Amino acid sequence: MEKAKISAFQLFVMIALFEFGSAILIPLAIGAKQDAWLSIVMGMVGGFLLFFIYYRLYLYYPDMLPTGYVQKIIGRIPGKMLAFLYMIYFIYLASRDLRDFGAMLVTSTYPDSPLFVVNALLMLLVIYTLRFGIEVLARTGELLFFLFLLITVSALVLISSSGLIDFRQLQPVLENGFYAVFKTVYMETLYVPFGEAIVFTMIFPYLNERKKLKRVYISAMTLSGLSLAFAMIINVSVLGVDLTSRSQFPILSTIQMIELAEFLERLDVYFLLVLIIGIFFKLSLYFYVAASGIADLFQVKEPSQLIYPMGIIILLSSISIAGSYAEHIEEGLKLATIYVQLPVQVVIPAVLLIIAFFKNKKTKALPA
Amino acid sequence: MKSFFKRRKTAVRAKQSSGSEDLIPSSLSANLDTIRQKTGYSPDIIIRTLSIGHYKAAVVYTDGLIDSVPIQESLLEPLLKHEALPKPLPPDEALPIIARQSIALGSIQFTKKYEEAILAVVGGDAVLFMDGTSTAVITDVKGGERRSIQEASTQVSVRGPKEGFTESMATNIALIRRMIHNPNVWVETMKVGKQTKTDVAVMYINGLVSEEVLGEVRRRLKKINMDGVLESGYVEQLIEDETFTPFPTIINTERPDIVTANLLEGRVAIIVNGTPFVLLAPAVFVQFFQSAEDYYSRFDIATAIRMLRVLVFLISLIGPAVYIAATTFHQEMIPTGLLIIVAAQRDNVPFPAFVEALIMEITFEILREAGVRMPKAIGSTVSIVGALVIGQAAVQAGIVSPAMVIIVSITAITSFATPSYSIAMSARLLRFLFMGAAASFGFYGVALIFMAMIVHLCSLRSFGVPYMSPLAPFIAKNVGDTFIRLPLLFSKNRPRLFGHSNPTRSERGQEYDHSVPKGMVNKKTVEGETNET
Amino acid sequence: MKIIGIALLISLFLFALIFGMDLLLKFDVKTSIAAILTPIQIIGPVEIGLLTIFIFFFFALPLFHEYKKKKNKKKPAE
DSSP states (O other), X not given: OOSOXXXXXXXXXXXXXXXXXXXXXXXXXXXXXXXXXXXXXXXXXXXXHHHHHHHHHHHHSTTSOHHHHHHHHHOXXXXXXXXXXXXXXXXXXHHHHHHHHHHHHHHHTOTTSOHHHHHHXXXXXXXXXXXXXXXXXXXXXXXXXXXXXXXXXXXXXXXXXXXXXOGGGGOSTTTTHHHHHHHHIIIIIIIIIIGGGGGGGGXXXXXXXXXXXXXXXXXXXXXXXXXXXXXXXXXXXXXXXHHHHHOSSHHHHHHHTOEETTTEEOTHHHXXXXXXXXHHHHHHHHHHHHHHHHHHHXXXXXXXXXXXXXXXXXXXHHHHTXXXXXXXXHIIIIIHIIIIIIIIIIIHHHHHHHHHHHHTSSSOOOOO | OHHHHXXXXXXXXXXXXXXXXXXXXXXXXXXXXXXXHHTTTOTTEEEEEEEETTEEEEEEEETTTXXXXXXXXXXXXXXXXXXXXXXXXXXXXXXXXXXXXXXXXXXXXXXXXXXXXXXXXXXXXXXXXXXXOSOEEEEOOBOSSOOOOOBOSSSOOSSXXXXXXXXXXXXXXXXXXHHOOOTTEEEEEEEEOTTTOEEXXXXXXXXXXXHHHHHHHXXXXXXXXXXXXXXXHHHHHHXXXXXXXXXXXXXXXXXXXXXXXXXXXXXXXXXXXXOSOEEEESOOGGGGGOOHHHHHSOHHHHHHHHHHHHHHHHHHHHHHHHHHHHHHTOGGGSOHHHHHHHHHHHHSOOSOHHHHHHHHHHHXXXXXXXXXXXXXXXXXXXXXXXXXXXXXIHHHTTSSOHHHHHHHHHHHHHHHHXXXXXXXXXXXXXXXXXHHHHHHXXXXXXXXXXXXXXXXXXXXXXXXXXXXXXXXXXXXXXTTBSSSBOOGGGOOBOOTTTXXXXXXXXXXXXXXXXXXXXXXXXXXXXTTTTTOO | OHHHHHHHHHHHHHHHHHHHHHHHXXXXXXXXXXXXXXXXXXXXXXXXXXXXHHHHHHHHHHHHHHHHHHHHHHHHHX
């Protein structure tokens, strides 16, 4: 574990930026058609439930990284193996996000640039950042968060003042019944992006004010969940369900629609900065958590030594991960959820909690 | 090999330190001979022999470093007029009595050490030696020609005190003391530089300063191991946290009011003799966008101007880069009307935008450097050459486009509009990095370099204090005085990270007593009564 | 050496995961392997250069670090 402390506000910012990260890029929960926003809100509520599993586990072992307490719960060797698989999972998600971003950039703005170079540049930035450790990442997050807010709010103002929004596109509510919405929650939004916040279990021990954790987490989740839902409402009401589901990056299509005073048009390039911030953050957090976890498992004395080699691995796998973008999205939203996300984010933590509960029955956990 | 050098070094040091233990020989003639010999018979070392009563004595000083009036009136005259002591005493006992009775100077000091005495001579003191004793009297008669107090040339302000620091450390300390009449303003001095033995003073307000920062400053100053310290820039470079960064992590200023304000925030001032630039540590990034005048003018204007400065800094960083990125990669984001104009201009230009920008930026840097180093008389020539040849002729010849000239001019002006010279210099350098990134990857490149810059800024620390505080880490109490300035009423907290020994500036806030109503205090002048006049 | 070992172990597991995913997507084994090898197959000369540099540092950095550590260890003993 790094010898670092982060403040409650820094954790808040990191969670919010993380949740935004890639989720704002992709056509999230579009399976629910115009009720996608509802699906996102419900996913958020599901995310709270998941949080309470992680939170209880954290309360049993507040000073330990999950890689450490897993070994306490299910024994040293199985614990190490499980933790290692979790780290592989985080690296996998990091590669996926890098691919998401690179593909977005290549298709939208740099059709002539090779994906590899685009990804490599971002990866170099992340490697540079992570060498400084979690504290610098947290501080960077604070600064970028303000920039992020500034740009998103101004984008919102521009969209609404250019008269593109047509709320009738959102009707009828619950056209395909409640089950269709619930299905996208169960299949998609619960895991991406809300369940993905399981990485923060590796960050919790750094928090300097333990008591604020619950409040910070819930408020950050609410902020990002509602904003994502709101972004989806805007997307659908500007583009319509059909266009949103066909667009690879609905948010960019929406921004491109802005045309104001015959001067402000094609603003997607400005908006690029927001997307870079979001992805940078998500990628950095996955990567950092994976690196610190691996360092903990293998007892590497200087975790910063791991950053460069792991960065190259993530870079390479971000290219190999799928032959085409369509395949990539298919894999991410359909396959990965059932076979990877569900067990990793829900089942295993729940089982761990049950075991931990029985193991710690005698010793009292910190009051919740 | 390395260890061999090390051993030799320590041996030399040991020799030197044993040399400084040498005592002053009691024979005056032997003494003076050594002094002549040690100073290489330099004619500016003045040795005036005199007799005080029946004792033989000599006053030694360096010509030009002393003030000749006190040396004549307060030292030589009374000594020569000194009446013989009632009973003959051995010189050892007589010297203190004579010194007490006849030296009409504020500061005198006795020493037996030869090294100390000779350092005092070359440092601008006059030293009195007497035959038969190994004690010498060091008298402070420092003076000589110096620049008088003038208006600060680098940080000019419309409103606020006009005095600027001078090259004399004593004057500078006095200028600060004139602003804070407080016994808690403490000064510590030390000598830095093996050969130059430059005086360095550390100044702080006891009780407000953070002990950790102060300790760190002391520790780092003591670790300086250099033969010469000629300007505070040497000290700055040797004690800063991070050498490999384009950003300054220590502030320098020429203005006593800025130093005073920073002392009150709990910072430490480092004053180096021989330069008007005083260092302040720890520094944070936002400080480089603040000028003393912000606090003297009203808060709304100050806030607006600070915002403007941030904008200026950003333009000076990424102005040309945005132009390059927009014209080479993202033509679609330029409004059509503007695009036609720019494209028509660029049509004749034989270079890509990046080369064009590079030519113009480098030309400008050359002009600027020439303008700074040149004799003033030739200045106007350069500006004519710059304006006509480079601006107009280059455009007419079709080498650069007019739009590029505009961009370069704007960045040129912005780099002068930043209140701190040192932060403008960092922007000047980084601009080229941004231009390169824009030329190779458009906005994506610019955004990445920008983020890398932010990460770098967040990773910096100045004497342990995060450079981007109070923005990152976000400290709500201190945000009132960053890129915005809230009314003084609200800024009642010292910076939390290093002003924590005494966190609040005043109980109620920096304002007047609220028990007095702020409206019309005079009851007779309530609204209505004076309204008709 | 340890760092390189860990990195190789990670990549082994990671590519196994990617491979497994491809299989689950109902590709056959051959296509899945081909999909993993794409980064080396489809790239141009610039990227090959970049990739070579990256891979060089992949091995060089940990080794250099180890060398430096050894040197540092020797020093105080002297």
